[in-house]
Amino acid sequence: MTTFWFIVIAFLWTGYFVLEGFDFGVGALMPVLARGEAERRQVLRTIGPVWDGNEVWLITAIGAMFAAFPAWYAGFLSQFYLAAVMVVLGLIVRGVGLEWRGKVRARETPLVDAAIVTGSVLPAFLWGAIFGNVLFGSAFATVMGGLLSLGLALVHGAVFVALKTRGPVRARARETAWVAGVVLVPVVAFALWRMDAWPAYAAMAAYAAGVALVWAGREAWAFGCTAVTIALTTAATFLALHPEPLPGLTVESAASAPYTLTVLTWIGLIALPGVIAYQAWTYWVFRKRLTAPEVLLESRNA
Amino acid sequence: MDALDLARWQFGVTTVYHFLFVPLTIGLGVFVAGLQTAWYRTGKEHYLTLTKFFGKLFLINFAMGVVTGIVQEFQFGMNWSEYSIFVGDVFGAPLALEALLAFFLESTFLGLWIFGWDKLPKKLHLATIWAAVIGSNLSAYFILAANAWMKHPVGYEVVDGKARMTDLWAVLTNSTALAQVPHVVAGSFVVAGGFVLAVAGYRILRERDATGLIPRRRDFGDVTVPMRREAGMWRSALRGALVMTAVAGAIVALTGDMSGQLLHTQQPMKLAAAEGLRHDTAGAPFSPVPGIEVPNMLSLLAAHDPNATVQGIDDIQQRLVAQFGPGDYVPNLPIVYLSFRVMIVFGMATVGLAFLGLFLTRGRGRRARPVPTWFARLCVLALPLPIAAIISGWLLSEIGRQPWTVQGELLTAASVSPGVSLTEVAISLGLFTLVYGVLAVAEAVLLIRHVKAGPDEPMPAVVPDETERRVPTLMY
Numbered sequence: 187m188t189t190f191w192f193i194v195i196a197f198l199w200t201g202y203f204v205l206e207g208f209d210f211g212v213g214a215l216m217p218v219l220a221r222g223e224a225e226r227r228q229v230l231r232t233i234g235p236v237w238d239g240n241e242v243w244l245i246t247a248i249g250a251m252f253a254a255f256p257a258w259y260a261g262f263l264s265q266f267y268l269a270a271v272m273v274v275l276g277l278i279v280r281g282v283g284l285e286w287r288g289k290v291r292a293r294e295t296p297l298v299d300a301a302i303v304t305g306s307v308l309p310a311f312l313w314g315a316i317f318g319n320v321l322f323g324s325a326f327a328t329v330m331g332g333l334l335s336l337g338l339a340l341v342h343g344a345v346f347v348a349l350k351t352r353g354p355v356r357a358r359a360r361e362t363a364w365v366a367g368v369v370l371v372p373v374v375a376f377a378l379w380r381m382d383a384w385p386a387y388a389a390m391a392a393y394a395a396g397v398a399l400v401w402a403g404r405e406a407w408a409f410g411c412t413a414v415t416i417a418l419t420t421a422a423t424f425l426a427l428h429p430e431p432l433p434g435l436t437v438e439s440a441a442s443a444p445y446t447l448t449v450l451t452w453i454g455l456i457a458l459p460g461v462i463a464y465q466a467w468t469y470w471v472f473r474k475r476l477t478a479p480e481v482l483l484e485s486r487n488a
Numbered sequence: 489m490d491a492l493d494l495a496r497w498q499f500g501v502t503t504v505y506h507f508l509f510v511p512l513t514i515g516l517g518v519f520v521a522g523l524q525t526a527w528y529r530t531g532k533e534h535y536l537t538l539t540k541f542f543g544k545l546f547l548i549n550f551a552m553g554v555v556t557g558i559v560q561e562f563q564f565g566m567n568w569s570e571y572s573i574f575v576g577d578v579f580g581a582p583l584a585l586e587a588l589l590a591f592f593l594e595s596t597f598l599g600l601w602i603f604g605w606d607k608l609p610k611k612l613h614l615a616t617i618w619a620a621v622i623g624s625n626l627s628a629y630f631i632l633a634a635n636a637w638m639k640h641p642v643g644y645e646v647v648d649g650k651a652r653m654t655d656l657w658a659v660l661t662n663s664t665a666l667a668q669v670p671h672v673v674a675g676s677f678v679v680a681g682g683f684v685l686a687v688a689g690y691r692i693l694r695e696r697d698a699t700g701l702i703p704r705r706r707d708f709g710d711v712t713v714p715m716r717r718e719a720g721m722w723r724s725a726l727r728g729a730l731v732m733t734a735v736a737g738a739i740v741a742l743t744g745d746m747s748g749q750l751l752h753t754q755q756p757m758k759l760a761a762a763e764g765l766r767h768d769t770a771g772a773p774f775s776p777v778p779g780i781e782v783p784n785m786l787s788l789l790a791a792h793d794p795n796a797t798v799q800g801i802d803d804i805q806q807r808l809v810a811q812f813g814p815g816d817y818v819p820n821l822p823i824v825y826l827s828f829r830v831m832i833v834f835g836m837a838t839v840g841l842a843f844l845g846l847f848l849t850r851g852r853g854r855r856a857r858p859v860p861t862w863f864a865r866l867c868v869l870a871l872p873l874p875i876a877a878i879i880s881g882w883l884l885s886e887i888g889r890q891p892w893t894v895q896g897e898l899l900t901a902a903s904v905s906p907g908v909s910l911t912e913v914a915i916s917l918g919l920f921t922l923v924y925g926v927l928a929v930a931e932a933v934l935l936i937r938h939v940k941a942g943p944d945e946p947m948p949a950v951v952p953d954e955t956e957r958r959v960p961t962l963m964y
Contacts, residue, residue, distance in 0.1 A: 235603040238554065239596035246587035248561055253584040256576020256650075263565030264905040270566050271916040275923055278555040282927060285551030289544065289934055442577040443652045450581060454588065461592045468596055471607055484606070 187448070188441040189428075191254040194454065196424035198250055202243035203313070203335075204342075204416045209237045211343015213280060213306030214336075217299065219347055219359050223292075224478040226299070230287065231481045232350040235472050237284060239465055241277070253450055257440035261432045266316050273309045280305025288485055310339040317423050320432060322380070334377040337370040338393075338419065342412040345396065349405040352475045360400055363408070367397030381422045389418035492904045494913040495567040498920065502559050503886075504879055505924050509553035509931075511878055514628055514673060515680020516546045517621035519732060521614075523725075528614050534721040541943035542684070542725075547602065548934050552927065554595070559920070561587075567913065571893050571903030578644050578653040579634050582660070586630035594623030628676070629669050636665035638894050639885075640754045651897065664754060667746040674739035675835070675878045681733030682838050682874035685845070687939050688726040689867030692859050694942075695722070723849065723859055726867070730845040737839030744832075745789070752790035755895065756799040757808075758888035759790060761819050762828040767800035776829070815899075819890040827880040827887070835877035841870055 212233050220226040233240075251259040263270050283301035290298055311332040318331015344363035348356050374393055378386040396411030429437045441447070520543050527535035561583065564572045572580075597619035604613050643658030644651045653659065751759040759765075763786055765772060771794060774785030784794035791798070801818055808817040845867070851857045889895065893903045 231603075235599035236596075237599075239592065239599055241558075242587060242591045242595050245558065245561055245591055246584070248565075249580065249584040249587040252561075252565065252572065252576055253580030256573050256580060259576065259580070260565045260569035260572035260905070263562055264567070264569040264908050267566055267905075267908050267912050268915065270562055271919060274559050274562055275919060277558055278923060278927070281555040281558075282551045282930075285547060286930070286934060289548060289938070442580070443647075446577050446581055446653045446656075449653075449656045450584060453585060457588050461588065461596075465592070465596055468600055471600060471604065484603075 187444055187451075188437050190451070191250075191441065191447055192424070192428055192431075192437050195247060195251055195254065196421065198243060198247035199424065200417050200420040202240070202247055203420050204413050205240035205243055206237070207310075207339045207413075207416050208343045208346035209233050209240055210306045210310035210336075210339040211341070212347055213284075213302045213343075214310065214340060215343055215347070215359075215362060217303060218362060219344070219355055221354070223295070224482050225355050226295075227288075227485060228351060228353075228355055228476050228478040228481045229347055230284065230302070231476055231484075232347055234284070236465075236468055238281070239468065241281070250450075250454075254442055254447060255431070255437065255440040256442060257435060258431050258437075261435055261440075262320075265432065266319070269312050269316050273312050276305040276308035276312070278305070280309075306339075307336065311336040318377075321423065321426050323433075327380075330373070330377050330380070333373050334419070337366070337373055338412070338416050341367045341370065341393075341396070342409075342416060345400050345405060345409045345412050348400065349409050350475060352477045355478070356475075360403065360405065364397055364401040367393075367400065371397075378419065378422070381419075381426060383422045383425050385418040385425060386422040389415045389422065392418060489910075491908060491910040491913050492901060494910060494917055495904050495908070496900065498567065498913060498917045499563060500886075501917070502556065502563065502920055502924070504882065505928075506553070506556040506560055507879065507882060508875065508928075509549050509556065510628075511676035511679035511875075512546070512549045512683060513553040514621075514624050514676040515678075515732070515736075516542065516549065516683065517617070517624050518677070519680055519684060519728065520546050521617045521621050522728065524614055524617055528610060534724070537943045538721065538725050541938075542687075544938055545687070545935060548931065548938065550598070552931055556924075566916075567905055567908060568893070568903050569905040569907070571898065573650065574898050574903070575638075575651050575894060578641075578651045578659060579637060581653060581656060582630045582634040582637075586627050586634075590623045590627035590630060592623070594620050594627065597623065625673060628673050629665075632669045632672055633660050633662060633665040636662045636668050638892075639889055640664040640750070641894055641897060646897065651894070664747075664750055667743055667750055670739055671743035671747055672878075672881075674736040674743065675874075675881065677736035678733050678740060678835065678838055679874040679878050681729045681736060681842065682871060684725060684729035685733065685841070685867040686871035688722045688729060689859075689864035690939060691722045691942060692726065692864040693861065693868070694940075720856070723856070726845070726859060726864075727849060730842045730849070733839060733842035734846060737835070737842060740835060740839070748789055749791065752796075752798065755889070757801065757804050757817065757819065758824070758884075760799055760801045760804060761821055761824040761888055762884060763798075764821065764825050765798060765800045766802050768797055768803045769800060770797045771795045772798040812896075815891070817891060819888050824884055824888045827883040830880040831877050831884060833877075834873045834880070838870060838874040838877065841866065841873075 212229060216226060216229050220229045248259065251262070279301040283298045283305060287295065287298045287302070314335025315328045315332035318334070319328040321327065321331070341363055344359050344366060347359035348363055351359065375390060378390050378393075392411045392415040396408045396415060399405075399411060400408035431437060431440065520539055523535055523539040523542060526532070527539055564579075597616045600608065601613065601616040601620055604616060608616065637659055640662060641651070642662050643655035644653050646652070748759070751762075763772075763774065764778075765786070770787070771784045772786040772790075773781040773783045774789060775781045786798055787796040788794045790796065801821075805817050809815065845859075845863060848863055849857050849859055891900050892898065893900050
């Protein structure tokens with residue numbers, strides 16, 4: 187039962203990193219991918235309807251850790267206290283930035299954009315740094331972990347924008363994706379090689395395929411590959427965290443009693459497929475590629 | 489000053505701050521959904537105008553509720569790791585359920601609502617806002633069930649120094665939760681009602697639109713555009729809020745009485761502290777302000793029996809020392825005493841305002857009475873009352889729980905993270921205060937600006953820039 191719940195936690199984190207991974211990338215790259223206000227709105231609109239739902243994967247992952255592995259939850263957040271504070275502050279300024287951007291005056295948007303960029307870069311880097319530190323303990327690994335998660339988010343986000351838009355933004359996003367992809371090869375290759383597990387090696391292959399496919403203009407396939415890259419990297423991380431998710435703490439000793447785990451299993455088994463179904467439906471509703479004029483018109487009518 | 493004090497300050501500040509936004513999310517969301525339902529069923533244009541206007545205010549506020557909520561979920565682990573380890577088996581479950589069953593619903597469907605106006609069929613689009621507000625209200629239930637467990641732990645046993653859940657159903661149907669959930673949710677509707685009253689009151693004063701008999705125009709600089717607004721739009725918004733506040737207010741009073749009786753049996757110290765009752769007293773009096781006493785009233789309120797014995801602070805303290813060993817088991821008396829009174833007086837004033845307004849604006853159709861100017865002004869001035877009341881309610885509830893985090897099981901002093909230093913908490917408290925302060929100002933400015941600007945009118949056919957000219961006019 188504890189192993190099963192460890193897998194559940196890993197799955198929730200994977201969902202979070204895959205989904206909010208591109209949200210972070212889109213937020214961080216917004217000034218690079220867009221020229222002018224209309225294009226900025228176009229870029230942000232790609233994640234507009236979905237980013238908040240994506241972030242709930244984190245809330246659920248943390249909540250599930252609290253319920254299933256209280257000592258892991260408590261140790262994880264109190265040991266990385268200041269990093270967690272910075273993650274939360276990043277998520278705060280980013281969240282209000284995304285929600286308020288369409289509601290502030292034109293001269294205030296640069297400030298909001300700065301909040302969105304900072305709030306996207308900070309958590310994207312810090313999550314990798316935190317997990318890198320748990321796994322290897324050294325300052326170098328911390329930085330490499332941060333660069334890996336930030337880098338993957340950037341490539342993933344650029345591919346997402348290329349997939350979801352039309353016009354000059356799409357061309358720029360595609361170029362950014364493969365250029366950034368190539369530039370980041372040393373970081374990604376080294377970090378994944380250091381993790382030394384089969385999902386990490388598979389992630390390397392998926393990453394290479396993703397970069398090649400976006401270069402070739404196959405955006406949907408490329409997005410699938412970057413998503414798989416992040417999923418496999420997360421899998422490799424959690425594989426390495428088992429059975430000791432924090433130094434000196436075992437999964438068994440951190441776990442809640444069987445009753446709690448059983449009850450939560452039943453509720454989770456019933457609810458989670460429903461959640462996945464309606465989130466998938468959201469992506470279906472907003473499947474259309476966006477153009478800048480359409481987005482401008484929509485925001486005026488909202 | 490040590491890390492424990494600062495951690496308590498941080499939890500208090502961030503939680504009170506979070507709760508400034510939550511009641512509006514809960515209550516205003518339902519109000520907006522109600523407006524959209526009215527538009528869907530009647531087809532009257534002004535309901536749509538109101539839906540979009542209050543919808544925008546709702547969204548400005550919603551963002552703050554969401555992001556400050558993330559802090560809450562992280563904070564148990566960050567600052568209260570000993571607490572988290574002790575309670576996680578029980579307390580974590582409602583939190584996980586809240587995320588899984590409520591937050592996903594809320595945020596996913598709100599995204600669909602915001603961006604789905606022209607993508608979803610009308611009926612389905614209406615369903616998305618209802619799904620979102622059901623999510624918000626469900627989340628209130630789960631988090632309040634978790635909170636109720638801290639005051640009245642049930643459905644658990646302590647094994648190896650940790651609480652272990654034995655009955656989830658007992659946790660979710662805790663008597664304390666069943667009284668607290670409707671009390672807080674209805675209180676949130678009172679806050680949202682007070683907010684709408686203030687906004688509608690302001691618009692009535694500004695547009696001189698008490699009856700809606702005056703045709704409205706709006707200047708766009710060189711062109712004056714007649715507004716297609718329905719007559720008496722703000723009166724109907726105001727009336728809606730009056731009904732909501734009055735009904736919710738009645739529920740608050742009723743469930744407040746239930747909570748009071750539960751305190752009598754479950755948390756006698758909090759009850760005694762709220763009243764400043766020193767010794768066990770049969771037929772205890774109630775003193776609304778020091779100096780005035782209503783005989784037997786407290787016993788009547790607490791036990792529905794004028795002669796019942798109500799326990800007093802000093803006697804409870806002695807019994808707790810005998811049970812748990814030496815220590816100070818008395819919460820901060822002035823705060824608990826005062827917040828109890830602020831909650832009741834301000835809350836009742838708001839509800840009284842609602843009943844007064846219902847009377848003043850009674851009548852339908854041609855007999856509809858206009859909103860008196862002085863009443864509209866009163867609505868604007870009354871805005872802080874329900875907010876102060878609900879915040880005081882929380883201060884009473886949580887400061888009155890001290891020195892326990894889990895009543896009778898775990899002391900606050902034993903709950904704090906041992907590995908987090910004073911410096912670290914000082915840094916985080918400083919950062920939170922800074923960011924929260926800036927955001928509070930920003931939120932207030934945004935809300936005031938949008939209330940002042942009023943609803944968007946149908947746009948005059950002006951093409952403002954290059955990019956838009958390429959859109960076929962058909963799309964307007």
